[in-house]
Amino acid sequence: MEKPKRKDGSIPVGENLSIKNQELLNYISRHFGGKYFRHGSIMDIPQISVEPQDLWSVCEKLKTSKHTDFKMLLCLAGVDYVEYIQIVYILYSLNKAHTLAIKVDLPYDKLEIPTVSDIWRAANWYEREAHDLFGVDFSGHPDMSPLILYEGFEGYPGRKEFPLHDYDEY
Amino acid sequence: MVSYDDVPRSDSSSDFDMLLNMGPQHPSTHGVFRMLLKIDGEVVTHAEPHIGYLHRGSERLTEVEQYHQVVTLMDRLDYLSNFNNEWVYCRAVEKLIGVNIPERAEYIRVILGELNRIASHLLFIGTFGLDIGAMTPVMFAFRGRERIQSLFESVSGARMMHNYFHIGGLKEDLPENFSDNISRLIPILREDIEETDRLLSFNELFVSRTKGVGVISKELAIDYGWTGPCLRACGVGYDVRRTEPYSVYDRFDFKIPTTLDGDCWDRYFVRVMEIYESLSIVEQALEQMPDGSVNVMGRRLVRPAKNDVYMKAENPRGEIGIYLISDGSDKPYRLKVRPPSFCNLSALKELITDTYVADAVVILGSLDIVLGEVDR
Numbered sequence: 110m111e112k113p114k115r116k117d118g119s120i121p122v123g124e125n126l127s128i129k130n131q132e133l134l135n136y137i138s139r140h141f142g143g144k145y146f147r148h149g150s151i152m153d154i155p156q157i158s159v160e161p162q163d164l165w166s167v168c169e170k171l172k173t174s175k176h177t178d179f180k181m182l183l184c185l186a187g188v189d190y191v192e193y194i195q196i197v198y199i200l201y202s203l204n205k206a207h208t209l210a211i212k213v214d215l216p217y218d219k220l221e222i223p224t225v226s227d228i229w230r231a232a233n234w235y236e237r238e239a240h241d242l243f244g245v246d247f248s249g250h251p252d253m254s255p256l257i258l259y260e261g262f263e264g265y266p267g268r269k270e271f272p273l274h275d276y277d278e279y
Numbered sequence: 280m281v282s283y284d285d286v287p288r289s290d291s292s293s294d295f296d297m298l299l300n301m302g303p304q305h306p307s308t309h310g311v312f313r314m315l316l317k318i319d320g321e322v323v324t325h326a327e328p329h330i331g332y333l334h335r336g337s338e339r340l341t342e343v344e345q346y347h348q349v350v351t352l353m354d355r356l357d358y359l360s361n362f363n364n365e366w367v368y369c370r371a372v373e374k375l376i377g378v379n380i381p382e383r384a385e386y387i388r389v390i391l392g393e394l395n396r397i398a399s400h401l402l403f404i405g406t407f408g409l410d411i412g413a414m415t416p417v418m419f420a421f422r423g424r425e426r427i428q429s430l431f432e433s434v435s436g437a438r439m440m441h442n443y444f445h446i447g448g449l450k451e452d453l454p455e456n457f458s459d460n461i462s463r464l465i466p467i468l469r470e471d472i473e474e475t476d477r478l479l480s481f482n483e484l485f486v487s488r489t490k491g492v493g494v495i496s497k498e499l500a501i502d503y504g505w506t507g508p509c510l511r512a513c514g515v516g517y518d519v520r521r522t523e524p525y526s527v528y529d530r531f532d533f534k535i536p537t538t539l540d541g542d543c544w545d546r547y548f549v550r551v552m553e554i555y556e557s558l559s560i561v562e563q564a565l566e567q568m569p570d571g572s573v574n575v576m577g578r579r580l581v582r583p584a585k586n587d588v589y590m591k592a593e594n595p596r597g598e599i600g601i602y603l604i605s606d607g608s609d610k611p612y613r614l615k616v617r618p619p620s621f622c623n624l625s626a627l628k629e630l631i632t633d634t635y636v637a638d639a640v641v642i643l644g645s646l647d648i649v650l651g652e653v654d655r
Contacts, residue, residue, distance in 0.1 A: 152374060152588045180501050184589070186602045186615035197602065199589055199617070203501065203515065206522055210589065231504030234625040242339075257331035257654055266336060273343055 130155040133207055137177065141170055154199075156210040164213055165223040171200060171209070172228055178202045179209060182225070185235035187243040189268045194220060194243055215245060224250040242267025296324060299636070303332045307410050307640045310650030314627075314639075321635050326628050333654040341614040346372055346581040347446055349611065354440040356616060357652040359402055362388075362395040362431075363594045364652075365444040370525065371590035371601040372446045375583040380575060384448040385527045386568040390461075391434065391443070393557040393564070397468070398427040399595035400550045400557075401475070403647045407547055408479055410644035411488045416479045423471035430460055447576025458565070465562060472554050480551060489544040493630050493642035496541065504622035507597025508549040509646060513541035519593040531563045543645035550647075582609050596620050596647055618652035 134155045150156050159167050171179045179200035188195045198211040224247040226232040236247040237256035244265040264271055302313035311332035317325040341349045353364040405420030428438045433454055435441035443450050497513045518535045520528045536552035538545035583605040591600045597619025606612040623646045631639040
């Protein structure tokens, strides 16, 4: 594997992608309105960045379009980058056998993102979990009650600001 | 706490509906899982699953541990398939730092991972029989599982929570008597499994309790993000070992068992057939296993460059995913686990609505959840 080329240690985006994956990214940017996206990669997985307001329509197209055919939501992860919170969606297509990652950045003062639980049912619990841990509101979600925390839990334990060592529950 | 009035009522609810609280301490929920069932006679009219009783914040804890210390936390997610969990995490870090581990270590990982799959499936067969009321198979299944665990003990020193896969290879090489032990073990294990299979799989009572119960369509299962034996029971031959072969899986000849109906019996039988395939993989791996070193990293501190990686692998319960972000320090910035049981369990509400209470237990058992990884 190649060594990282930049001084800060990060690997330039898109370099590790196979031809198949680059074609996928090209197709998405041609047909889904390329001006919204920034391209990149998670190692060998192609990745696009989307604005929160575009997320739902992009996801809908990704699932229904025959060329992309992302019928499966594998993973939904929240990440706290201190200045903003990022939601990462990992999609998979069983027929095409390709993977795509979507990253959405949410500023701390507006932690709101449209739900995709009406597109993939798998998102239902993932979004409740992300709501518990990071305090992100998924607008339009049918039931946002706590899933892995108990009712009345204060704070968001996924965030970096949440104390880890000096935290007493009882 | 949730009271009767808080439970949303379905349209068919009548005044005679009763609220039944099942779990978190209940033998058939396989851990601390709780569901609120609203029942009308014997029929479940509404179900509300509650998880989180085993939430230990494992993902957050990784942010204050160094990379090699996180392996022990991975052990404790899916505590029935420890080796597979360690494996996928180690592979994620190895990909991040760009290390290829020695061939011998890859083969040993395959052998232990597949044996762990057998042990996990054996436990499933036993407890699934118990859920239905068959008390004998669990004795047969645990006998086989016990043999595998004794072998694990001779390898890693522990029956569970091994901490044997390290970043860059293994903690140490196999013990000297390993090849004797395992060549003795495999025929005995095969006999054990055949016996259990004969006892349970086509038992008339067992089939009538499970066939046609908890049917899920292919499309719905994919929509819920199902993976592993549960998805393969619906007729989708998706297995990460085949679609994106990792480690040395492309060198073995094995089948991906699938069935078509997507009911409880199919989910059971896919696992039984997988055990035979896993045994065959172990045999092939033993034949091909080369000599050599098992670790390239030694005890060096791991400090990956700023990057992120998503790594997936086939666990006994389905596809596990590790999304790992490094910020250039010696500790992970964020680690997210995609637990297979979590997705499989999220479909439970839809599966057990409008079934009998006794069937709800069977359906939950057939998903083979481990709450350690559902709650993390």
